[in-house]
Amino acid sequence: MRWSAGWYGGAQPGRRPAGSRTVPGLETTWTSHWPQARVRSVHDDRTTLAVVGQCGADDDHLRDALPLVRAERWRALTRWPGSHLLIAHSGRTTAVIGDLAGQHPVYYRTDATGTWWATAASALAALDGAPVDATALAAHLALGQPDVLAARSLFRDVHRVPGGHLLLLGPDGARVERYEPVSYRPVPLREQAAVVRAALAEAVAARLDDRPVSADLAGLDSTTLACLAAQQTPVTAVTFADERLRDDDLVFAALTAAAVPGITHHPVPGTPDTVYYAGLDDLSALPVTDAPNAYTVTASIKRAVLDTVAANTPSAGVHFTGAAGDAVLSSSSAYLSDLLRERQHRRAWRHAFGHARLRHTSVFTVLARTRPASRTDLAGTWWQTAAELRRPVREWIPQAQRPAAWTPLLASADWMTQGARLMLSAALDEAAGALTEAPARLADWTVRQDLARVGADTAGWQALALAGHGIELAAPFLDNEVIRACLAVPADERGAPGSYKPLLASAFARSDVLPPFVLNRTTKGGFNALAYAGLRQAAPVLRDLLGPSSQLAALGLVTQEPIAATLARAAAGQSTAQGALHLVVAAEVWLRQHTATTTPWWEEANTHVASA
Template structure:
């Protein structure tokens, strides 16, 4: 079940041919269901409860080229289909099941579910990695961390035909409803089934994260109704005591087995212990490997491990929903909601309102162009994050760029401004956030494999994402209640859980980790290819690291976290390239 790679076209890879799709190779032991009739073939690879009868019936859909319908089964999986003339390849909406491809001149494209199988050297794309550190990854959903290797964005499939360039097809397939109540029943059905069909299929004890937050807690409650659960919780002197209290209460409420791991300084972030897998791409979770190794030990080897990852995206929405109101001309309603939101949090609504108006006026392309101009004008001064949502916020990473780095990132932002992406703020933001958490889950797969953990992410199933995104972002953005859709959609959850409004923070833990490992992290920065390539000023990053390690600049910690895992990841990629030469 762990090795599920596939390749197509003429990409070289050892493996087993899939029935009806003879030039598509899969890893030995991979779970796959395939059917074919003559030249028409369909395969589903991964975690999907589709029956053989349903697959046979879907061959009619393949013949008709109704590709999006092949992504509507529950679970998390890849689809490969051929009508005899064209081939359709697609992962999930979140991008956990990635599809990479590379152009081959007049020969079309080769595709694979792992970049290393495409037959090209894996050369890190340093300007893109610098841009990602500066402005976030969501402006370039089609790019991978490697030169000349593209990524099919979540929400799209790849259509291939002989002699034609590859075509990206929108398979998002969201059918909107008008209000929360209308969509809540559907969401409740699909999230319940997403959790419980996996627990039932496991046929034994399953593992689960139980952080004490709403998302993992709800998943554990649903799972306990379908089977036997062993939940694990991590805590230490720096994490939220309230989270721990909620986790204990959920375990008591459900009667499940519950192991609490009390971490020591050895489990603090940024240790990057010997033997840690480098992974396929830089992800924030790489900094937490020592913690993961410790708290997941009691559930190693179980059939699956449930997580609440992605719940924030499907259950909630950002203040982009108020920008959408302004885009729709509903200024008075937007202002009323912003003022109410600010008053509930005892903050001034003025700066928040100003930022949202600016976002609505500039739009996506205008915001990216303004960010590019700011980079080209000269060095960026680190500032506290401006309240309110923005299409493109230059973080602390922008102040670490060299002059050359600023011009490289500015060029990439201008390129992104011309790409086709949603122009409505809430739609852009929810898909960007979904792809980001999907990339995080995808990037953790090698770590899970090393730890004997098979993670599943029910909140990121296609059926769950579509049911959530069908509900307007404005309705999911609760002013008084936090994540109101959870209470509406799963009424059997206890009130004391769904009434929780707070959320734990890992800031203190990360500060302690930066302080403990500062000398080694300094070395990672100085030796980074981003520095060697002239994109990043090491003195600027080291200064920010020193301040954060002393607890003097908590606002840069998120950017430092991303910078450090990128530098660490690149150190492994550089070693691999040198070994190949």
């Protein structure tokens, strides 16, 4: 796994990351398993700036930014295309800045002699064998929003730097500061469309060099990236085309490849093994990741796609995916709660009518689902959720039928022991009481949490692509500037029911990037058929995984009866809590891997390896 770490303190540390390189100009900062081309730094007598990862700035750009470091204009350093970690040092101050989506997260732990920081919480836990934080893991499973228990990582005594914040290290110790505003100044969609197009074009161009380029060619988001890349270099495009999906991704992909010069298209046929949960009887075949990730569940599908890429490219290259496109380009109907809160009743009614027509329901049903969230705020929701956790578990209904909420309580919360629920309830009460920087709009909070979740999952997919194929995965919709450009457009414009992804359509209308039929598309593929097929096929493996030997069960985070009922519903073809089950399975796999795998995170200064 690729990771970075650093030390700030009076004495020299007695260890360093195993197999690491020192970052030039930063004596106690290291990278492990990162290629040398992805680690760059510039410095003068008192100031150093380093980037780790894919960064669109060349060395001259970095050198020109040294005055920004000296002036501590941290946010100005985060405007380059690409996805990367920044380490800025000036005088006696060091700033460690991750990306907005959490592909380069920052964690730290402090003792009397100084502070260790790293992009892998597991590595910091391995310094002294810190155990998993059961409360933080409960929040991960029951709430699915990384910033609820913002400063807690999944390991005890390892602190997390929340999204939009940086770690500042100095003589007075370590502190966390916000560098990104809670919400952006709203810009009308038509005015912002050109900015979105430019940000996406720069994000794609930043990844293009002499490596082979491949891309998913499926929905509108991935198709946009493939077409942008094809303007500059040949693209090997792939479409997962399992006949059980019954969607039109393959039809649109073939039409796009025929219309866009530079794209060569290869369908990826499904097999009996390309379903959710395949391969979980052999966890050693999955790469160890720093956190649970959703691609544990879909690894066989992703491998099939990457196998096709590898078979049709001369060497390992960069592969574009449209991950997070849904989050930044559109919005769920939960933004209606914001319109109601702001007393924009006429606009709320008009939008609710449009959403009702799309969902073949009544406008009153839509408004009834969104109204409760308009009458509370983020802290109020957490107090309400804490109270709900202290009550008996709920009867299961699909999440989409529950009222919209700032922090929805997932079905997995109802699978926990009462002790675990009370433990999480107390943590939520504490978090609500300490909350100081809450957004005013539900849509702003929700999209940031969606991005943090997708970013963490994508990091797991990147590990899968690197470990199995040596392929670099690129997710430009998670770049800082793309996020900022898209989220400046209000949610009620991004998610307006009258058109499909109007921001992207406006950004690329009358351009030569996308064929018109792509922008006019209103359909989107889904993987439900493969999810249910996988649940039926893998039911014995899942019953064993989440059975008496389950590590989640040992922590009180799952109980047998509801898990068995959920699997039985799936085997019978009935609707079930798929999202919650995915979270639980991924977490169980992660726990088992960390228990079974001895990862050499650190080595002594004399290069003696110290294993976790």
